[in-house]
Amino acid sequence: xxxxxxxxxxxxxxxxxxxxxxxxxxxxxxxxxxxxxxxxxxxxxxxxxxxxxxxxxxxxxxxxxxxxxxxxxxxxxxxxxxxxxxxxxxxxxxxxxxxxxxxxxxxxxxxxxxxx
Amino acid sequence: xxxxxxxxxxxxxxxxxxxxxxxxxxxxxxxxxxxxxxxxxxxxxxxxxxxxxxxxxxxxxxxxxxxxxxxxxxxxxxxxxxxxxxxxxxxxxxxxxxxxxxxxxxxxxxxx
Numbered sequence: 001x002x003x004x005x006x007x008x009x010x011x012x013x014x015x016x017x018x019x020x021x022x023x024x025x026x027x028x029x030x031x032x033x034x035x036x037x038x039x040x041x042x043x044x045x046x047x048x049x050x051x052x053x054x055x056x057x058x059x060x061x062x063x064x065x066x067x068x069x070x071x072x073x074x075x076x077x078x079x080x081x082x083x084x085x086x087x088x089x090x091x092x093x094x095x096x097x098x099x100x101x102x103x104x105x106x107x108x109x110x111x112x113x114x115x116x
Numbered sequence: 117x118x119x120x121x122x123x124x125x126x127x128x129x130x131x132x133x134x135x136x137x138x139x140x141x142x143x144x145x146x147x148x149x150x151x152x153x154x155x156x157x158x159x160x161x162x163x164x165x166x167x168x169x170x171x172x173x174x175x176x177x178x179x180x181x182x183x184x185x186x187x188x189x190x191x192x193x194x195x196x197x198x199x200x201x202x203x204x205x206x207x208x209x210x211x212x213x214x215x216x217x218x219x220x221x222x223x224x225x226x227x228x
Contacts, residue, residue, distance in 0.1 A: 004159070031214050042206055042218035043160070055213060090159050094214060101210020102148045102167050107159035 003027075004108035006091050012114045015081060021111045023074040023091030031097045032074040033105060034066060035090040043090055049074060050097040081115045088112055118143045118211045120190075122219035129197045130227055137192040137222045139207030148210035149190045151181055154221075155203045166190060177201075197226045 004025045013019050023032065031050050035043035048056035049068045063085075065077040074091055088110040094103040120141045129135045141147050148167055152160040164175025171183045181192045192205060207219040 006159075033214075040204070040221065040223075042221055045215060048214055050214065056215065088157075092160075097214055101212060101215050102165075103210070103214065104150055104162045104165050105160075105216065106162060107152075109159045110157075112157070 004091055004093055004106050006089075006108035006111050008111060009109070010112045010114075012116060013078065013081065014116055015083075017081075018077070018079045020078065021076040021089055021091075021113075023076075023108055024072055025093040025106070025108075026072055027093065027095070027106070028071075029093035029095050029106070030071065031094045031103070032068065033092040033094075034064075034074070034076050035092065035107075037088045037090055037110070039088075047076075055097075078113075081113075083115050086113055086115045118209055118217055120149070120207045120209045120217060120219040122205075122207055122222045124222050125220075126223045126225065128225045128227065131199050132196050135192075135194050135197040135201070135224065135226070137205050137207075137224060139190045139192065139219055140188050141190060141207075141209055142188065143209060143211065147190075149181075149183065150208040150210065150216075151175065151179070151190075151192050152206045152208060152218075153203045154206065160206065163192070197224075199226050199228055202226045 034046040037043045047066045052068045067075040090110045091108040092105040094105045096103040150165045151163040166183045174180045
């Protein structure tokens with residue numbers, strides 16, 4: 001089973017709200033990722049967790065706060081977002097955490113976020 | 117800097133004809149290259165990857181890709197296109213500690 005699940009599928013939030021995105025995988029993968037994707041653009045890496053520890057933060061604003069409660073779950077906490085943060089947020093996982101980025105990533109269907 | 121480039125924003129092909137989606141890479145050291153497909157409002161689906169070994173890599177849904185070191189290319193191919201292959205295709209390279217860098221994407225249109 002190569003499935004990564006994400007909830008919710010759609011989210012509309014105001015700029016003062018606090019919300020969370022959730023991601024889950026049961027493939028035993030040890031690395032998990034958050035990406036942001038604008039329409040018809042490639043995904044942009046936000047965060048990487050390896051063995052449940054944050055290993056990469058691509059200079060993401062603090063209004064985005066990731067959390068990895070266990071090896072199967074990944075959350076993205078959102079607070080005081082801006083309209084330009086509206087995008088598709090993708091979660092992914094990969095088997096390994098080795099050098100060279102040789103492991104393929106498996107993506108969830110994404111959460112379509114709209115900030116009003 | 118590590119990068120991949122997809123020179124075509126869009127590729128149009130008739131159903132039943134062969135298709136090629138182009139990708140070139142610029143990396144130091146051995147490249148790790150991937151192809152993904154994205155259908156509207158969906159996540160990315162892994163198609164295939166090149167790590168080392170045979171230059172012709174076979175993947176899902178009848179797709180294959182040819183790694184060409186001299187031309188620094190990794191073009192995606194399929195002998196006979198289907199209308200259902202119409203989607204957005206991304207070439208990607210892996211480097212560092214589990215980092216990916218994606219190409220700009222190519223929209224494939226397969227017409228009946």
